[in-house]
Amino acid sequence: MTAQDFMTILDSKSLAEVLREYPLGRDFLANFRLNNLAQELTFSQALLEVEEEALAEFGLDRMGALKDFAEFLKQFTPQENLLAEVKSITIIGGWNKAKTPETISLTISAGEIISIVGPTGSGKSRLLNDIECLAQGDTLTGRTILVNGAELEDIQRFEMEGKLVAQLSQNMNFVMDLTVREFLEMHAKCRLTPNVNEVVAICFQCANQLAGEKFSENTLVTQLSGGQSRALMIADTAFMSDSPIILIDEIENAGINRRKAIALLAKREKIIFLSTHDPLLALSAHKRIIIKNGGIAKVIEISEAEKESLGIIENLDNTMQRLRTALRSGEVICMRDLRESSS
Amino acid sequence: MKLITVAGPPSSGKTSVILKLIGAMNRAPGGIGVVKFDCLTSFDNLSYEEAGIPVQTGFSGKICPDHYFVSNIEDAVQWGVQSGFELLITESAGLCNRCSPYIKGILSVCVIDNLSGVNTPRKIGPMLKYADIVVVTKGDIVSQAEREVFAFNIRQVNSAGKVVFVNGITGQGAFILAKYLRQARDIQSLRDTRLRFTTPAAVCSYCTGEIKIGAPYQMGMMKKMEFKQV
Structure with missing residues (x-):
């Protein structure tokens, strides 16, 4: 109309x-x-x-x-959604800080998880920026990002209005003075969701599954713990956000099941980029991009051997979690706690 | 020379956005100049000078900032033309939320920040409504959902404008903004162009220095509140 x-x-x-x-x-x-x-x-x-x-x-x-x-x-009348049509993106290499060409062309499909690793200042953010602005060989890195295999006109890039990419980072907080339920309803309204109650219920339930400590619908979002906030943000991004691409910048351990969270987003057919040095998360991805000196140095496909080590890493992680919980509840840590996990 | 006008509430990140924007435009030094319109004091000129950007600062003082802007903008353009700039950016603080220092045919940018509260876009008025581009800052510290609600509330007030998220610290988003702003029209003068919206009407005794309170001292354009009986 x-x-x-x-x-x-x-x-x-x-x-x-x-x-x-x-x-x-x-x-x-x-x-x-x-x-x-x-x-x-x-x-x-x-x-x-x-x-x-x-x-x-x-x-x-x-x-x-x-x-x-x-x-x-x-x-504000729902129309056909361009964003729902994003099935893949392709990163075509440009060059690194030394002007050495990046010889890569990496296509990532909906549901895939890619981790990005590299030292601080190596150029991880630049890669994320290139994806966000859908670089067409016109940024400092010379990279080109294709959507569904095609280049984009500038006008299409503007039309996306920042809706292509949803972001999640450790620094983010809720600033609204609303309860969890009011908050979810407000977001649902903005998304012109027809079945508000249903979506809100799913989001709420899912956030509670991800969070270590449960919370109620009547909790103020500003009073949620770090883990609970992260859990709510992830559930909300999974079920309410339009954006087909999600950029995640380090999710800390505390109070949230990280692997479950990432798996949830992937199940919602999102393309996920994880900037992380957490072995558990990095190895849970499908591929890993190595950044060096401003460029993509290598893309590693997670091998069976690496996946095997995931089990042990998970045990280590669980041990750390258990120690945290034990400390929190005032217990004394003894060697037995550590041995239990390695067996 | 191209001209872009930037407005926004105090501390919304106008200067940071302009600095990142100029960086992203990748022009020879001295090709871009800034005119900063402020009220009483400003320290932004230091940031511009540090970045090697020619800047002129003007203080409206006791004059309405909008009126001050309109009566000086043509001179600002002439300063820009004579200085040989490719691009002139004006920055002005919208202090009464009604201000909208935008000119027909000149690209206008409104900068507001995510921390100002989700309903703020609905309260700002012409400064937001008449902007071609709305730049949203400080998005890196609020949740994705709040960013989306905020953008939604902006579109409610300004359906035709473009919303761009820019991180004033890292510059994320400035590239695409710079690209969009390249469409700005070339001008030599603003003579006979028009504002998009009237400036605040105010010719009353208080404009001219009256300080006493009470009906006998109130003269000129007045607007009285209606108080209903409880």
């Missing part, structure tokens, strides 16, 4: 009918202090009751308000 179609609707139906069909329209009215319009009239008729000066404060006149309302309804 075009904005013109919505203008026709606004002119032929009463405001009450329009709002029944497009409840989000209430937000538009609230944004321009028009919440008290007579609902039995059409928008334009109801607007005649409003003083022109009140509209002018928002830089609007009556015709402009009608046009803006139509544009708003168009913007």
Whole structure:
């Protein structure tokens, strides 16, 4: 539907009918202090009751308000989603800081997990930046990122409006003063999700499975522990975010089942990049990109041998977890605790 | 010369974004200049000077910052043209949330930050509504969900504008912003161009220095609140 179609609707139906069909329209009215319009009239008729000066404060006149309302309804009516169509991305090498060409072409499909490793300052962020802006040989690294095997026009890159990539890092916090339930509902509303209750319930349940310590729907998001916050962010990203690509920057151990979390995202057919030095996470990935001197030095496919060591690493990790829990609950650590795990 | 106007609430990250933007534009030194419009004091000129960017700072003082902007913008453009800049960026703080120092036909950027609260975009008004590009900063410290809700609230107020996330510290996002801003039109002067929105109307006794409170001292353009009986 075009904005013109919505203008026709606004002119032929009463405001009450329009709002029944497009409840989000209430937000538009609230944004321009028009919440008290007579609902039995059409928008334009109801607007005649409003003083022109009140509209002018928002830089609007009556015709402009009608046009803006139509544009708003168009913007927030679900349309075909470009992002859902992202099935793969391909990284075509550019060059490193010494201008040595990177001889790689790596295609990553939905559901794949790629870890990125390398010393601090080696160029991990640059690679993540290239992916985020869908570099077309025009960034410092000269890399090209293809989506579904095709190059992108600049206009398509702008259209993505940062929605291509969702990010998750250890530094992130919730700043909203809302309960977990209100928070999830608000996000669902923004995503124009039709079955809000269902999605919110799944998200909440899943976040609780990932978190070490359980939390309730009525907890304020700002009061969640680090682990709980991370768990909620991951569940939310998995079930509510549109973005087909997820960039994860180190998730710490505490209070969250990291492997489960990453597996959940992969199951949702996302493309996952993990910047991590945590052996457990790095070896849980399918491939590993090694960054050196600003360039991709190597891509290692996780071998069977590496996967075998995963079991032992997991035991070590569990031991550390158990020691943490023991310390937290005031116990004294003894050698037996350590031996138990290695057997 | 191309001209871009940047506005945004105080401390939203305008200067950081402009510095990263200039970095991403990859131009010869001296090719890009900045005019900073501020109210009382500003320390941003130091950041620009440090980066080797020619900068002029103007303080509106007791004059409405918007009126000050409009009455000086043409001179700013002439300064830019005479200095041989390829690009001039103006930076101004929107202090009353109503300000919208945007000009028809000139690319306009509004900078707001994720920490200011999810409903802030719905409260800012013309400064956000009339921007061609809305740059969102400080996204690296809030959750993905809050970023999405924030962007959604921006689109509610400004459906036509583009939303770009820029990290003012690492510069992430500045590249794509720079690319977009290359579309800015070449101009030699702003004479006879128009503002996108009127500046705040204010010719009352208090504009001219009155400080006493009470009806006898109130003259000129006034707007009175309506108080309902409880």
